[in-house]
Amino acid sequence: MTGLVPDAEEMRRSVAARFRTWVDTEAHDLPLPGAGRTPDRFAALYALGRTDLSLARLAEGHADATAILRELGSAPPGPGEYWGVWAAQPPNTGLLARQEGDQWLLDGHKAYCSGAHSCTHALVTADTPHGRRLFAVRTGHPGYAPLEGTWQAIGMAGSDTPDVRFTAVPGRPVGAVGAYLDRPGFQHGGIGVAACWLGGARAVADTLQASAGTPDPLTAAHLGAVDMALHGAHSVLEQAAQAIDADPSDTSGAARLRSLRVRAVAEQACRDVLDRVGRATGAGPLCHDPRHARNVADLTVYIRQHHADRNLAELGALVAQEAEARR
Structure with a gap:
C-alpha cells in the first residue's frame, strides 16, 4: 500500500474475493440471454460496471461462460467453480x-x-x-x-x-x-460487455453529477451532454435486450448488425462521458479522488475491447449490404 492508492496485487486480491462472493451468492440469479429476461441480465451487468469495472469484467466472464456452456450443450458451472x-x-x-x-x-x-x-x-x-x-x-x-x-x-x-x-x-x-463464433449467443454476449461499459460510464458521470450543485452554464451544458449520451445508449441497450428475447436463435440474421450497432453506440457514449466529465471537472477529481481516477482509468482501458474503426468498417459494410438487398 502506498499512501491511499492500493497496489496492483492488493487490487487483484480484493476484486478476486468479491468476484467469488458474487458467483457464490448472485450468479445463479442472472437470467440467460434470450430466455425472456435479457433486460434484467443487462441491468445486472450495468450495475456491476457502475460498482467496479474490474469486478464486472470477471463476473461477465463467468456469466458468459455459463451461457456458452448451455448454448453448446455442456453442463453449467458447478458449486465452487469460477x-x-x-x-x-x-x-x-x-x-x-x-x-x-x-x-x-x-x-x-x-x-x-x-x-x-x-x-x-x-x-x-x-x-x-x-x-x-x-x-x-x-x-x-x-x-x-x-x-x-x-x-x-x-x-x-x-x-x-x-x-x-x-x-x-x-x-x-x-x-x-467454429461453434464459439458461429452461435447467436456470441453476439448477445458482446452486448452484455457493452452493458458493463455503460455502467462504468455512469460511475464516471456520477462525479460530475455530485459536483454540479447549481451548475454554471458551462457545467450544465456538459451535464446535459453526458445525460443525453447515457440516456441514448441505455435506450439502445434496452431495445437490443428486447430484440434478443424476441429472436434468441437469430432466425432473422440480425444479431451481428445489432451487436455492432449497440457496441459502437455504447463505446461512443463512454468516450463522450470521459471527455465531458474531464473538461467539466478538471484535474481535481483525477488527482484527489482515487475512486474517480480509477473509474476513469478502468473505463479507458475496458472500452478498447471495442475494435474501434475496424468494427465501424464492418458495421458500415453490413449496412450497405442491407440497403442493397432492399433495392
Whole structure:
C-alpha cells in the first residue's frame, strides 16, 4: 500500500474475493440471454460496471461462460467453480490443441486471461488441425502458468488479465469447430460487455453529477451532454435486450448488425462521458479522488475491447449490404 492508492496485487486480491462472493451468492440469479429476461441480465451487468469495472469484467466472464456452456450443450458451472472466457487472438500468441487418443492437450501462450489467478476453470479458444475450437480447462493443472509481469495496465489492474502459458493442459471440447463464433449467443454476449461499459460510464458521470450543485452554464451544458449520451445508449441497450428475447436463435440474421450497432453506440457514449466529465471537472477529481481516477482509468482501458474503426468498417459494410438487398 502506498499512501491511499492500493497496489496492483492488493487490487487483484480484493476484486478476486468479491468476484467469488458474487458467483457464490448472485450468479445463479442472472437470467440467460434470450430466455425472456435479457433486460434484467443487462441491468445486472450495468450495475456491476457502475460498482467496479474490474469486478464486472470477471463476473461477465463467468456469466458468459455459463451461457456458452448451455448454448453448446455442456453442463453449467458447478458449486465452487469460477469460470472465465479467454478467446482473444492477438498476433504472435495462441494455443494449439493436439489429440492424443481420447484426450485433447493444449500448448502455447494465451493473452488477456482475465481472472487468471482466481478462476478455477476457463473456456479457451485453440487451433486444431481442422480449425479453431473451444475447450474447457481447469486452471489447477501443473501445466497452467500465468506469466507474471504481462499485465502492466493501470486501468483494469484489478481484473488480473495476464498472459498464460499452457503446457500439455487437458482440454474438453465444447461445441464443434467454429461453434464459439458461429452461435447467436456470441453476439448477445458482446452486448452484455457493452452493458458493463455503460455502467462504468455512469460511475464516471456520477462525479460530475455530485459536483454540479447549481451548475454554471458551462457545467450544465456538459451535464446535459453526458445525460443525453447515457440516456441514448441505455435506450439502445434496452431495445437490443428486447430484440434478443424476441429472436434468441437469430432466425432473422440480425444479431451481428445489432451487436455492432449497440457496441459502437455504447463505446461512443463512454468516450463522450470521459471527455465531458474531464473538461467539466478538471484535474481535481483525477488527482484527489482515487475512486474517480480509477473509474476513469478502468473505463479507458475496458472500452478498447471495442475494435474501434475496424468494427465501424464492418458495421458500415453490413449496412450497405442491407440497403442493397432492399433495392
